[in-house]
Amino acid sequence: ETGVTQSPTHLIKTRGQQVTLRCSSQSGHNTVSWYQQALGQGPQFIFQYYREEENGRGNFPPRFSGLQFPNYSSELNVNALELDDSALYLCASSLAGVDTEAFFGQGTRLTVV
Amino acid sequence: GQNIDQPTEMTATEGAIVQINCTYQTSGFNGLFWYQQHAGEAPTFLSYNVLDGLEEKGRFSSFLSRSKGYSYLLLKELQMKDSASYLCAVRDSNYQLIWGAGTKLIIKP
Numbered sequence: 001e002t003g004v005t006q007s008p009t010h011l012i013k014t015r016g017q018q019v020t021l022r023c024s025s026q027s028g029h030n031t032v033s034w035y036q037q038a039l040g041q042g043p044q045f046i047f048q049y050y051r052e053e054e055n056g057r058g059n060f061p062p063r064f065s066g067l068q069f070p071n072y073s074s075e076l077n078v079n080a081l082e083l084d085d086s087a088l089y090l091c092a093s094s095l096a097g098v099d100t101e102a103f104f105g106q107g108t109r110l111t112v113v
Numbered sequence: 114g115q116n117i118d119q120p121t122e123m124t125a126t127e128g129a130i131v132q133i134n135c136t137y138q139t140s141g142f143n144g145l146f147w148y149q150q151h152a153g154e155a156p157t158f159l160s161y162n163v164l165d166g167l168e169e170k171g172r173f174s175s176f177l178s179r180s181k182g183y184s185y186l187l188l189k190e191l192q193m194k195d196s197a198s199y200l201c202a203v204r205d206s207n208y209q210l211i212w213g214a215g216t217k218l219i220i221k222p
Contacts, residue, residue, distance in 0.1 A: 042200055042212035056209050104155040
């Protein structure tokens with residue numbers, strides 16, 4: 001148990017729809033990162049939030065957006081879903097400025113049909 | 114560009130030792146991580162190296178050479194439950210994790 005929880009665990013959406021994924025970070029952690037992991041691949045960095053501000057972004061289009069709240073929980077929003085968005089979405093929390101590992105939630109398996 | 118290479122798949126025998134290699138080219142370096150990931154689950158932390166040398170933690174050890182851009186994960190006394198993917202990740206100058214594609218380790222009795 002890492003203390004990082006994601007919801008929902010599984011989700012099926014139709015192409016063109018919008019989806020919101022949620023993440024509660026580990027107590028005391030102020031940084032949340034989101035990753036997309038396709039089957040058989042390593043995680044791909046989407047973006048990172050630090051104290052409610054986006055603090056880095058990977059090579060993902062603007063239809064991928066996020067929020068971080070004052071309690072450091074976070075949301076990932078994806079608009080205009082495409083079939084290729086089907087993947088495991090992972091949230092990881094960490095403490096900025098401290099050389100520790102990131103702790104992952106169990107992930108949300110998104111299927112776009 | 115940033116690149117992390119590790120073998121796609123390895124096979125080993127229960128009770129044996131296996132070494133999984135990782136080479137990297139990244140924009141800056143702020144540590145290298147190894148994670149274990151069972152199918153359909155989230156990655157779990159195994160080890161962290163920021164200085165050259167060997168870090169040992171029970172049956173698992175990890176080595177880093179920053180000058181060579183190289184690391185390995187050594188697993189001893191392999192157990193069937195060690196069958197999983199092993200992911201190498203480097204934290205770059207922006208403190209973001211860059212991941213390899215993972216090495217699928219198959220343990221045979």
